[in-house]
Each structure stands twice: as structure tokens, then as C-alpha cells.
Amino acid sequence: MKTVSVLIRAALAAALLSCTSIARSAPADFADIEAQVTQQHDAGVKRLQEWIRLPSIAAEDIGFPEGPQHLISLLQSVGFQHAVMVETDGKPGVFATLDAGAAKTVGVYMMYDVKQFDPEEWSSPPLEAALLDKPGFGKIVMGRGAVNQKGPEMALLEALRAIQATGKKSPVNLVLVAEGEEEIGSPHIGQIVNRPEVQAALMETVGVFMPSAGQSPDGVVSVRLGAKGVIEVQLTADGELWGRGPGKNVHSSLKAMIDSPVWRLVRALDTLVSEDGNTITIDDYPQPRPISESEQAMMAEAAKRMDEAQFKKLFSTPHWIDDLDFEQALERLISQPTVNIEGLVGGYTGPGGKTVLPHSAEAKLDLRLVPGQTADGALAALVKHLDNHGFGDIDVNMSGGYDPTSSPADAVVIQAQMAVLRDAGIDPIIWPRSAGSYPGYVFTGAPLNLGAAHFGLGHGSGAHAPDEYFVIESTNPNIEGWDGAVMSYVRYLYELGK
Amino acid sequence: MKTVSVLIRAALAAALLSCTSIARSAPADFADIEAQVTQQHDAGVKRLQEWIRLPSIAAEDIGFPEGPQHLISLLQSVGFQHAVMVETDGKPGVFATLDAGAAKTVGVYMMYDVKQFDPEEWSSPPLEAALLDKPGFGKIVMGRGAVNQKGPEMALLEALRAIQATGKKSPVNLVLVAEGEEEIGSPHIGQIVNRPEVQAALMETVGVFMPSAGQSPDGVVSVRLGAKGVIEVQLTADGELWGRGPGKNVHSSLKAMIDSPVWRLVRALDTLVSEDGNTITIDDYPQPRPISESEQAMMAEAAKRMDEAQFKKLFSTPHWIDDLDFEQALERLISQPTVNIEGLVGGYTGPGGKTVLPHSAEAKLDLRLVPGQTADGALAALVKHLDNHGFGDIDVNMSGGYDPTSSPADAVVIQAQMAVLRDAGIDPIIWPRSAGSYPGYVFTGAPLNLGAAHFGLGHGSGAHAPDEYFVIESTNPNIEGWDGAVMSYVRYLYELGK
Numbered sequence: 001m002k003t004v005s006v007l008i009r010a011a012l013a014a015a016l017l018s019c020t021s022i023a024r025s026a027p028a029d030f031a032d033i034e035a036q037v038t039q040q041h042d043a044g045v046k047r048l049q050e051w052i053r054l055p056s057i058a059a060e061d062i063g064f065p066e067g068p069q070h071l072i073s074l075l076q077s078v079g080f081q082h083a084v085m086v087e088t089d090g091k092p093g094v095f096a097t098l099d100a101g102a103a104k105t106v107g108v109y110m111m112y113d114v115k116q117f118d119p120e121e122w123s124s125p126p127l128e129a130a131l132l133d134k135p136g137f138g139k140i141v142m143g144r145g146a147v148n149q150k151g152p153e154m155a156l157l158e159a160l161r162a163i164q165a166t167g168k169k170s171p172v173n174l175v176l177v178a179e180g181e182e183e184i185g186s187p188h189i190g191q192i193v194n195r196p197e198v199q200a201a202l203m204e205t206v207g208v209f210m211p212s213a214g215q216s217p218d219g220v221v222s223v224r225l226g227a228k229g230v231i232e233v234q235l236t237a238d239g240e241l242w243g244r245g246p247g248k249n250v251h252s253s254l255k256a257m258i259d260s261p262v263w264r265l266v267r268a269l270d271t272l273v274s275e276d277g278n279t280i281t282i283d284d285y286p287q288p289r290p291i292s293e294s295e296q297a298m299m300a301e302a303a304k305r306m307d308e309a310q311f312k313k314l315f316s317t318p319h320w321i322d323d324l325d326f327e328q329a330l331e332r333l334i335s336q337p338t339v340n341i342e343g344l345v346g347g348y349t350g351p352g353g354k355t356v357l358p359h360s361a362e363a364k365l366d367l368r369l370v371p372g373q374t375a376d377g378a379l380a381a382l383v384k385h386l387d388n389h390g391f392g393d394i395d396v397n398m399s400g401g402y403d404p405t406s407s408p409a410d411a412v413v414i415q416a417q418m419a420v421l422r423d424a425g426i427d428p429i430i431w432p433r434s435a436g437s438y439p440g441y442v443f444t445g446a447p448l449n450l451g452a453a454h455f456g457l458g459h460g461s462g463a464h465a466p467d468e469y470f471v472i473e474s475t476n477p478n479i480e481g482w483d484g485a486v487m488s489y490v491r492y493l494y495e496l497g498k
Numbered sequence: 499m500k501t502v503s504v505l506i507r508a509a510l511a512a513a514l515l516s517c518t519s520i521a522r523s524a525p526a527d528f529a530d531i532e533a534q535v536t537q538q539h540d541a542g543v544k545r546l547q548e549w550i551r552l553p554s555i556a557a558e559d560i561g562f563p564e565g566p567q568h569l570i571s572l573l574q575s576v577g578f579q580h581a582v583m584v585e586t587d588g589k590p591g592v593f594a595t596l597d598a599g600a601a602k603t604v605g606v607y608m609m610y611d612v613k614q615f616d617p618e619e620w621s622s623p624p625l626e627a628a629l630l631d632k633p634g635f636g637k638i639v640m641g642r643g644a645v646n647q648k649g650p651e652m653a654l655l656e657a658l659r660a661i662q663a664t665g666k667k668s669p670v671n672l673v674l675v676a677e678g679e680e681e682i683g684s685p686h687i688g689q690i691v692n693r694p695e696v697q698a699a700l701m702e703t704v705g706v707f708m709p710s711a712g713q714s715p716d717g718v719v720s721v722r723l724g725a726k727g728v729i730e731v732q733l734t735a736d737g738e739l740w741g742r743g744p745g746k747n748v749h750s751s752l753k754a755m756i757d758s759p760v761w762r763l764v765r766a767l768d769t770l771v772s773e774d775g776n777t778i779t780i781d782d783y784p785q786p787r788p789i790s791e792s793e794q795a796m797m798a799e800a801a802k803r804m805d806e807a808q809f810k811k812l813f814s815t816p817h818w819i820d821d822l823d824f825e826q827a828l829e830r831l832i833s834q835p836t837v838n839i840e841g842l843v844g845g846y847t848g849p850g851g852k853t854v855l856p857h858s859a860e861a862k863l864d865l866r867l868v869p870g871q872t873a874d875g876a877l878a879a880l881v882k883h884l885d886n887h888g889f890g891d892i893d894v895n896m897s898g899g900y901d902p903t904s905s906p907a908d909a910v911v912i913q914a915q916m917a918v919l920r921d922a923g924i925d926p927i928i929w930p931r932s933a934g935s936y937p938g939y940v941f942t943g944a945p946l947n948l949g950a951a952h953f954g955l956g957h958g959s960g961a962h963a964p965d966e967y968f969v970i971e972s973t974n975p976n977i978e979g980w981d982g983a984v985m986s987y988v989r990y991l992y993e994l995g996k
């Protein structure tokens with residue numbers, strides 16, 4: 001969800017609301033906390049930099065168990081009395097609780113892992129976490145994980161630290177779960193959340209939120225009531241699995257007498273979608289429920305407030321699918337499932353050509369899911385479809401994924417953020433769901449049935465891309481810097497505690 | 499042609515003829531040359547090793563102009579009075595002549611370039627040219643270019659060196675052309691061969707041959723009367739070229755509103771061949787002429803003499819296309835054009851998945867051509883087909899290729915090798931053409947209309963693959979070692995001089 005949220009927010013340019021700084025406009029009873037936030041600014045930024053310098057990347061098996069260990073020590077330092085590593089079949093999670101003796105308990109979802117990166121694509125080394133000037137934004141920290149998700153997460157921890165430093169107790173108790181596999185599709189999040197002691201603790205919460213840099217460059221905040229689900233699958237056609245074609249790469253001249261697993265993959269792929277690639281043609285694929293009137297109304301409002309031209313420029317995209325107008329395109333964005341090819345790889349992939357008949361080829365797909373669909377259902381339909389069409393030998397490896405997630409607009413974690421944003425003079429755009437995905441289903445689905453949301457002021461961009469950043473000292477009057485982001489969590493926690 | 503020749507030869511296991519060593523059975527008048535070949539053995543092998551250690555790779559722009567310079571000095575050292583570099587729009591060629599005052603002049607085609615390699619895949623460093631023991635074969639030299647084509651080429655040069663060292667003159671005059679782009683499809687071979695002075699010199703020849711390691715492990719030699727043509731093309735679907743879809747990689751969630759160039763490529767590819775990938779469905783594609791009765795007879799004979807099971811094992815292929823029997827499969831191999839996917843690459847290609855909607859994807863194809871087809875005709879049909887089907891924006895880059903080539907069985911360069919093989923007690927298998935390709939069309943086509951062939955005893959394998967080798971000292975009674983390979987060229991040159 002992070003990337004697309006950031007991208008979409010970056011395109012919000014219509015509602016140029018003058019955003020009063022939260023830090024500056026804090027009421028009298030936040031004055032001491034605000035002073036403390038200012039006082040601990042440098043140390044907090046340094047803690048963020050140190051965290052960025054310790055990447056955990058599940059896909060590359062880097063930074064385990066140092067990543068969860070570091071998070072645990074951070075949590076302990078801001079008042080979590082209980083913070084432990086939770087083993088899974090994959091990378092460990094973290095479970096922590098902060099008992100403030102408060103009336104209400106709030107859930108927090110975090111990720112301590114970050115996306116893979118290629119240092120050569122960055123203008124500043126991705127693990128240096130350098131403080132740089134970015135024209136139009138001010139001083140930023142640049143590094144992998146800066147916005148996705150260590151910056152916002154550290155801002156929340158600094159809020160707790162500031163409250164504690166002023167001699168106060170957190171206005172809410174906290175139950176925190178963190179995972180180290182968010183970037184590979186959260187394959188074991190259930191093994192963390194469904195542990196009896198974790199589930200029991202979460203049962204006591206009024207809902208769950210994930211810290212997030214919520215502001216687009218114009219200061220506008222989008223509030224999303226849910227997110228699409230997703231499955232990531234790798235389809236591999238292989239001579240050995242097929243029992244035809246070569247079992248190893250052979251000279252391409254042999255194509256005249258030997259079948260090609262690559263052509264087989266192309267053919268199989270072409271049965272999955274319509275000729276234009278936009279309509280799913282998988283047999284008996286779970287159907288999405290139709291877009292509702294209220295969802296249409298939200299997208300009509302969003303289309304009015306967003307700058308389509310800027311959006312198209314941001315994505316280097318001159319036309320939406322079927323030349324839809326912006327409102328229709330946004331409706332499609334939030335309501336339609338997709339079958340996307342993330343990548344193709346097989347045979348010779350270097351410059352020019354090489355005369356081989358490859359023994360295998362792989363297509364990496366992601367399938368986004370909307371209400372009415374489940375990860376299990378989508379995978380089962382895909383497998384059955386391939387089988388029906390005579391491609392039962394094609395290996396389908398689901399590397400991660402989960403169901404869509406939705407929360408009602410009146411969920412406590414949503415309503416509290418609306419109140420904080422209103423107080424800050426921000427009129428958010430409400431989205432029925434993000435087109436991206438995050439594993440909120442573990443909270444919003446049975447048995448917990450909690451509300452779940454993202455929250456946080458501040459701005460950053462570049463998730464999953466080079467030059468990822470988070471704004472530390474803002475020269476843009478519309479967006480908060482580090483202290484404003486920290487204060488947004490202070491206010492949110494107090495609002496949740498009401 | 500080299501790779502498939504080597505592969506096919508390696509599978510020839512039927513005709514277990516006892517191959518009398520040429521070196522041993524040389525008639526009296528070759529005795530002094532044979533003694534000289536023995537005497538210069540170590541120095542010749544060392545010269546081969548030195549050449550292997552100097553790779554020229556056009557695809558990677560490595561080894562120019564050192565490669566042609568080195569070849570020129572080698573040619574000068576064995577008696578070529580004239581040896582010069584020939585500039586082209588790509589890598590330079592070499593043109594050389596050896597005037598021995600003989601009645602007949604013979605053309606020689608060489609390549610000084612080698613295929614790309616990945617050192618990690620090799621059991622011995624590919625540029626070390628180490629002398630190693632290979633069970634069942636004896637002492638080999640392992641390195642990139644060992645068999646494709648430096649080993650056989652150096653054996654020819656050592657034959658000339660030995661003749662010269664015994665005070666004799668070469669029995670034929672030689673006109674030699676070498677190129678440095680064979681491994682990228684010989685895009686500029688015409689710029690070498692069609693130069694007035696080169697063409698004029700070649701006009702004087704009785705035909706052209708390329709040195710080649712002609713023996714399979716059982717000693718059998720295949721004589722090919724031609725080779726398929728080929729074009730190598732890279733098809734790229736790209737958002738910017740298309741004017742739809744993203745102009746850069748964007749988050750995959752945007753697939754719901756943005757078109758995918760990768761799906762476009764998949765769809766376009768799927769129009770090129772039948773569902774099973776084996777029949778070309780490109781609109782108005784040039785049709786091959788039907789297989790002739792004499793070609794069928796040759797393949798019937800070849801099928802009888804070859805071991806199908808060994809062939810299948812070599813290619814890890816349990817079934818031929820359409821479950822054809824071996825004879826039918828071989829008929830298809832020599833007579834049918836192909837459209838092969840060498841490789842697919844686009845978007846994220848690392849381990850697992852990454853949620854991007856790629857802005858482009860590329861398919862690398864090679865299209866083998868048979869008599870009745872030309873490189874230009876095949877390319878034009880492909881481009882027109884894509885245009886007809888609405889894929890005119892897909893970029894078609896032809897990186898190399900040429901027409902098929904054929905020589906009559908009674909061509910001088912063919913008949914001379916039949917005589918040498920007969921003298922050595924070898925009953926070759928005759929193929930109408932190789933299923934692989936080499937740019938023989940520049941010699942066999944207008945205006946030269948020469949016969950062209952490959953010749954040479956000795957054995958090696960692994961062209962285009964790791965652990966490429968050429969046998970230096972044979973412990974296999976069926977195959978010649980280095981001295982036997984050198985002597986095969988001595989005999990061939992004398993036969994051509996008759």
C-alpha cells in the first residue's frame with residue numbers, strides 16, 4: 001500500500017488547503033510535549049538514520065535477526081514493558097505491549113523489513129541515510145526505508161518517547177505486532193497475529209493502525225477505508241516438468257524438432273486476460289462485487305480534487321485504459337481486480353541475441369483482489385484454469401499474498417484520524433480502498449474483526465524506488481517535517497484515548 | 499552452425515567404423531610433413547592456448563583490434579604474403595592471401611571472435627586454456643573458442659606451417675577472409691566479402707571451406723551440403739513507443755487503470771506461431787520449398803546410422819515435436835523453418851516477485867530459414883504481420899542474420915573432403931544442410947556462386963556452452979588428436995591441389 005499511497009498522494013494537487021502546522025497550533029496542554037519533541041529532534045533523527053543503516057530484506061535474507069532485535073530495543077526504550085521476537089516459518093515477527101493503565105488499548109501494525117535496492121540507481125547511498133536538501137521540500141533523509149516505513153514508524157516511537165519524557169503516561173495502552181516479510185507479501189503474518197497471546201491482546205484493542213507518511217506535496221491527506229488483497233505468483237514452464245521440450249538449454253536450431261517451454265508459457269499467459277490485457281479471462285474467476293453508489297461518490301469527489309494531468313505526468317502515462325476519463329479510471333482503480341505481469345525472465349537475457357532454445361521461462365504475476373475475492377479463491381481458480389487449458393504442468397508458486405481488507409468509515413481508528421485532521425484544518429479525500437495492498441485482513445477479518453487504518457502526517461516518496469526519502473525539516477508550508485509528524489502521533493494517541 | 503554440428507556429431511553413435519589414424523596411415527610422401535607436425539606439436543598447442551587467452555567478443559566489445567591483429571600475425575607466420583585488416587561498420591574483418599604459385603586457389607572462411615561466457619559456469623577458467631584430462635577422450639584444451647573455432651582454425655594454420663617447414667610450398671594458393679562478428683550473426687560479412695579486391699580474389703577460388711572439428715566421439719563425420727539461414731530479432735513492447743501504458747516502471751496496483759506493454763508483447767508473440775509453438779503463423783510468411791526425395795533419402799540413412807536414444811539423452815528431450823519418429827524428426831530438422839524464443843526479459847527478473855507494472859519487455863527471437871526463404875523476406879513478413887495485427891509500435895531490431903546456403907554435392911570442396919575421408923576409412927553421413935546457420939551465402943550466392951563447406955578431423959564440444967574443449971591427445975581410438983587434425987588439413991589441401 002505504501003508505494004501507491006505515496007504515488008497517489010503525490011498527485012493530489014487540487015485541494016490546495018492551507019495546512020496549519022500541527023506543531024505550531026498545538027493547544028496549551030500539548031505545549032510541554034511539543035517542547036520535548038523539539039528538544040529531542042536531533043537525537044530522534046539520528047535514531048531513524050541508525051535504523052535505516054540496518055536493513056532487513058527477507059528476499060535476500062539480510063538483516064535477521066538483527067532487524068527484529070533492534071526494533072525490540074527501540075520499543076523497550078519508549079516504554080513497551082513486553083517486547084519479544086515471535087518465530088514463524090519465515091522471518092521472525094515482533095510482539096510488544098505497552099500498558100499505560102489507560103482505559104483504551106490501541107493496536108499498532110509495523111514492518112521492520114525494507115524493499116530490495118540497487119545502490120547504482122541512487123543519487124546518495126541507500127544505507128547512508130544522508131540528510132540532504134531537496135528543492136521544494138527542505139531537508140530530507142534519503143535511504144531505503146525512509147518513508148516505507150521506518151520514518152513514520154520512528155515518528156510514532158518518538159511521540160511515545162516525548163510523552164514519557166514529560167512525565168506523562170501514554171493516553172492509550174498499545175499492542176504492537178511487527179513483521180519482517182511485508183515486502184515479500186507477508187506470507188507468515190498469520191503465524192504472528194494468530195498466536196493465542198497476540199490474538200488475545202489484539203482482542204482488547206479498539207482497532208489497529210500503521211504509521212504512514214500521509215501528506216502529498218500539497219499537504220492533502222487521503223484516508224483509505226481498506227486495501228485490495230493480492231497474490232504474487234510465479235508461473236514457470238519447464239521442459240522437465242512438462243515432459244516435452246529440452247531439460248536444459250540447447251542450441252536454437254533444434255527448435256525444428258524439439259518443443260519450446262517458452263512458447264508454452266506465452267500461450268498459457270495469453271489465456272489469462274483479454275486481448276488488450278485488461279479483462280481477466282481466467283475460468284470461473286471469483287467475481288468482484290459491483291462498485292457501490294457511495295464508492296462512486298467518493299471517486300467523483302476524488303477526481304474533482306485531484307489534478308489528472310499531474311497524475312498522468314507522474315506515471316508517464318498519456319491514456320488510461322480504454323481512454324476512460326479520470327473519474328472512470330479512478331473507479332476502475334479502486335474497484336477492479338487485476339492480473340499484472342511484474343516480470344518475464346527466461347533463456348538468454350543479455351544484450352542482443354544468443355541462439356538457445358531455453359528449457360524454461362518464468363512469468364512473475366501479481367493479482368490484486370477486491371471485496372468478493374479471496375487469495376485462496378484466486379489461486380485455486382488460476383491453478384484450475386491452467387489445468388483446464390492443458391497447462392497443468394506449469395508450476396504455480398505463490399510467494400505471498402492475502403485477502404482484501406475493509407474497515408467501516410465509523411471505525412474508531414478512522415474517526416480519530418478524521419478528528420485530528422479536522423483540527424489541523426485538513427479536509428482529507430476519502431477512498432473506499434487503496435489499489436495497493438497490505439495485510440490488514442489479519443486484523444479486519446475473523447476472528448478479530450477490528451477496524452484498521454494508516455495514519456500520520458509528514459511526507460516522503462520513493463518507496464520501492466531509488467532515492468526514497470522522508471522530509472525532516474520542511475520548507476514547504478503544506479507539509480509537516482519531522483517534529484510535525486511526531487506531533488501528529490501525539491495528537492492521534494490522545495484522540496484515541498478519549 | 500558450429501554448435502549444432504558438434505551436438506549432432508556427438509550423437510552419432512551408429513556407424514562404429516574403425517577409423518584408421520590419418521597421421522599413422524599417411525603415405526610415404528607425407529612422412530616428412532607428419533614428422534614435422536609431431537615435432538612442432540608442443541609449440542602449436544601453445545599457439546592455440548595463447549589465441550584462446552585473447553578473446554574477441556563483439557557483443558561485449560572486447561578484444562578489438564587485438565583480435566584481428568593477432569590473427570594477421572599468425573597468418574603472416576605461416577606464409578600469407580598479404581594479410582590486412584578490413585574495416586566495416588562493425589568489427590573489422592581480415593583479408594589475406596597466400597600465393598604458392600600453385601595451379602589452384604582455395605578460399606578459407608574463418609571467424610576470430612568467440613561467444614560470450616560466464617566464468618562461474620566453467621569447471622576451469624574459460625580464458626586459461628588449461629590442458630586437462632577428460633575421461634574417454636584424453637588430453638583436451640578447455641577454453642572459450644577451443645572448438646568454436648580457434649582449435650580447428652589453428653590446426654589448419656599448423657598444417658601450412660608444417661608444409662612450409664619441410665621446404666615445400668602449399669599445394670594450393672589460399673584466399674582467406676575472417677570476420678569478428680560471427681557470434682552476433684555476421685551483420686557485416688558482406689562488407690568484407692563484397693570489397694572489390696576480396697571478391698576478385700575469391701572469384702579465382704575453386705570454393706571455400708571453414709576449418710571445423712568434424713568428428714563425433716565415435717569418429718563419424720557428417721558432411722553438410724549447406725546450412726539454414728537465420729535472422730535474430732529483438733521485439734520490444736514499450737509504453738513510450740506504444741503511446742499507451744507507462745513510460746517508466748510504476749507500481750503494479752496501477753494496472754487497474756494503466757495498460758501493460760508486457761501483456762501487449764505476450765499477445766503479439768502469440769500471433770506468430772500455432773498453439774503448440776511449432777507452426778509459423780506469420781501472415782504471408784515465405785514458404786519453404788518441399789523436402790526433396792534425395793533429402794528424404796539422406797535423412798533416412800542418417801536416422802539409421804544415428805542412435806536416437808543417445809540423441810534424446812544429449813538434449814534431455816524425451817519426445818520430438820508431435821511425437822515424430824526419428825527419421826521424421828530429422829526431416830523436420832533439416833527442412834523446416836523455425837521461430838524460436840531465445841529469451842524473454844522485462845520488468846522484475848530477480849528472485850520471487852516485485853510489484854511493478856513494467857514499461858517495457860523484450861522477446862529475443864531467432865528465425866531459421868530454409869531454401870525458398872531469405873533473411874530480408876522473413877524480416878519484412880514479420881514486420882508486416884505485426885503491423886497487420888495492430889502491433890506496429892513493437893520495435894523489431896534485427897541484430898544479425900543471413901540467407902540459407904547450399905552447395906551441390908559435386909562441389910570441389912565437398913568432393914575433396916569425401917576423398918580424404920574415404921582414404922581414412924571414414925564413411926561420412928551426408929546431410930542436405932545443417933539446422934544451424936553460418937554465413938556461407940556470401941560465397942554460395944551471387945555473384946561468387948562458389949561451393950562452400952566445413953572440413954576437419956578432430957573432436958571438441960561445448961560451443962556456446964561452459965567447458966568448451968578440443969581434444970589434443972586422443973585416448974579414443976575413433977577420434978584424432980591435435981596432430982591428426984593438423985594432418986587432415988595437410989591431406990585436404992593436397993587433395994584440393996590435385
